[in-house]
Amino acid sequence: MKDVIALVTGASRGVGRGIALSLLAEAATVHVTGRTRSEAEASLGSKRAGSLEGLALEAAALPGRLVVHHCDHSNDAETERVAEEIRAANRLDILVNNAWPGYENMIEDGDFTWPRPFWEQPVWRWDAMIGTALRAAFMMSRAVAPTMISTQRGLIVNISFWAAQFYDGNAIYGMAKAAADKMAADFAHELRPHKVAAVALYPGLVRTEAVMQNAEYFDLSNSESPRFIGHVIAGLWRDPALMSKSGRVLVAAELGREYDIADVDGYRPVPLSAADFVKS
Numbered sequence: 001m002k003d004v005i006a007l008v009t010g011a012s013r014g015v016g017r018g019i020a021l022s023l024l025a026e027a028a029t030v031h032v033t034g035r036t037r038s039e040a041e042a043s044l045g046s047k048r049a050g051s052l053e054g055l056a057l058e059a060a061a062l063p064g065r066l067v068v069h070h071c072d073h074s075n076d077a078e079t080e081r082v083a084e085e086i087r088a089a090n091r092l093d094i095l096v097n098n099a100w101p102g103y104e105n106m107i108e109d110g111d112f113t114w115p116r117p118f119w120e121q122p123v124w125r126w127d128a129m130i131g132t133a134l135r136a137a138f139m140m141s142r143a144v145a146p147t148m149i150s151t152q153r154g155l156i157v158n159i160s161f162w163a164a165q166f167y168d169g170n171a172i173y174g175m176a177k178a179a180a181d182k183m184a185a186d187f188a189h190e191l192r193p194h195k196v197a198a199v200a201l202y203p204g205l206v207r208t209e210a211v212m213q214n215a216e217y218f219d220l221s222n223s224e225s226p227r228f229i230g231h232v233i234a235g236l237w238r239d240p241a242l243m244s245k246s247g248r249v250l251v252a253a254e255l256g257r258e259y260d261i262a263d264v265d266g267y268r269p270v271p272l273s274a275a276d277f278v279k280s
Helices: 014-025 052-059 076-088 123-151 171-194 209-213 228-238 252-259 274-279
Strands: 005-008 029-034 065-070 094-097 154-159 196-202 249-251
Touching: 005 014, 014 029, 014 052, 014 065, 014 094, 014 228, 029 052, 029 076, 052 065, 065 076, 076 123, 094 123, 094 228, 123 154, 123 171, 123 196, 154 171, 154 228, 171 196, 196 228, 228 252, 249 252
Parallel strands: 005 029, 005 094, 029 065, 094 154, 154 196, 196 249
Antiparallel strands: none
8 A cells, every 4th residue: 555645533542543553554654643742741641551652663663654743633723734734745545533532531530420321421521522523523524525536536434333323331422423424424425426435434342552451341352453443444445346335334343354354463353233232
């Protein structure tokens, strides 16, 4: 993918970082956004491990080219600044909307607030998931779509999850993911005449830094590395039938089987289905 240019939002850590590293491993030029500049900054306050500085160090050994943009997507002006830098190059092939501050401050005053009913949810969580994450996906897509249209090829990926379809412990989370799916579907409808695809993509349980810090609470037997979904996105980009998948909700593990992609450890994740969530 040495001629491919991608943008991954929210790549300081977690899924976004893994996607960026996978695309770099496949020799793409990868622009990334993130709020956390350094590991020292990551250690302050409630921030979790992972930074743009750490990503750059890890990327140095990979064949692709990394371009780092410090960006807080809660500020539309910063999102637009990154988009303008992308537009200046007159080319963008892949946009991955991954920025997600919705898992921050899970414990407030000693109380784990995630599973509270919607009438007891802190309003900041709505602002983080809807006002920042969902808005950032729309604003960045809106800003770069004309560049993709001009080249008559492109792929917009909204990172989503099964909470869009079934209750998964938090009402705001479900609303945000359902909106991400609908956004991808409607983008796809309007972009189809321009040969630009848009999809919602579901990972499985990903071994992010936060998950591994709490590994005793998870069944990791069918989990995915953060890099797996990035290689799946590369496979999706190379798929000659990409436009036939546009507008759909796709499961990373199912695409992994279709494209014969194994995880970095050789494991081939088993796709989850709606039935897995209905049973739970």
